[in-house]
Amino acid sequence: MWLNNIPALVDPIFRDKFRLLSIALSIFILFLLGMYSYTVNLAKERQLFTSITQCISGHRTCPDGSVTLLAQVKIINSTNFVVNIRTQKGGRWEDVFERKYDITVIGNIDQLIEGYSIALQGRFISSTTIVLEKYEIAGAWVREIKYGISLLALSLVVLIWLQTFRFSFRRFLFFQNRNP
Amino acid sequence: MPDLFAHFASGYLISRVSRLRKHTALLVLGVVLPDILTRIPEIILDRLLGIPVFHFVIIFHSPFSLLIVSFIISLTFELRIRFTAFLLIFLGSFLHVVLDLMQKQFGEGVYMPYFPFSFETFQLGLFHFNSSVTLFPIVFIIVLISWLITR
Secondary structure (H helix, E strand, O other): HHHOOOOOOOHHHHHHHHHHHHHHHHHHHHHHHHHHHHHHHHHHHHHHHHHHHHHHHOOOOOOOOOEEEEEEEEEEEEEEEEEEOOOOOOOOHHHEEEEEEEEEEEEOOOOOOOEEEEEEEEEEEEOOOEEEEEEEOOOOOHHHHHHHHHHHHHHHHHHHHHEEEEEEEEOOOOOOOOOO | OOOHHHHHEEEEEEEHOOHHHHHHHHHHHHHHHHHHHHHHHHHHHHHHHOOHHHHHHHHHHOOOHHHHHHHHHHOOOOHHHHHHHHHHHHHHHHHHHHHHHHHEOOOOOOOOOOOOOOOOOOOOOOOOOHHHHHHHHHHHHHHHHHHHHHH
């Protein structure tokens, strides 16, 4: 079958001779790529969070255009609501929102509940006020359903995999079963 | 991201083509691979333990990194099917990235398809990133029917 033919150009790198060395080198390259992405993206993210923190604390002019932010709803009024804005990344919700500064968001959102986390897009008209343009509320249940569905998919992949391959620890290789 | 079952279905349904059927395992591994390498560390390390790994593991949603990952995995296969494994795992993972790029996330996209040559993010915005959850029952039935017909 055409899939089984290794093109001559790449044939040497798929051979057994330097297999473990190739694996080790490739993992090292992936590690370097990961560190590159981590360093550059973290710097960008910190810059964004710093500019937002300085904006809401009044130390710096707020961005002119639309900004996308994650916020937690604190108080709901008839024509606006008050939020705390996320200025950090992290696993714990309690740590990531800047609670020293309350931000008023002008605009209505149906079915908003205090304590909800929302993604919002809007424009700062002052350091304490945002005019809402777009928003999105994702209930935690969506994420949980997604996890459940994803676990089903993972189980199916494992099942198909076990039917098709067996692993030899001695040779560190997968072998195809005779009748997958 | 679309849920993992939608990704699984994309690979599984392609593998129903008679010439690819005996390689179903490779193709379905490929289509779930980017999320195994990105989401599982993100959920466990970033969200649960607070160790910020997201910017590190997001590289596993770029074709260049997935090419290297597919190469590494393919080297753990017997020589007879090694190149096939490489091609199909990469094809599956590339399909995953294409599906993810089609979705619409709030704000800017998070995936960097041109990494490491560019950090530019990109999304086509064809469907909402949670819409696959709504479609799950239909996709599940399609997969079930195709399994019954082709097993």
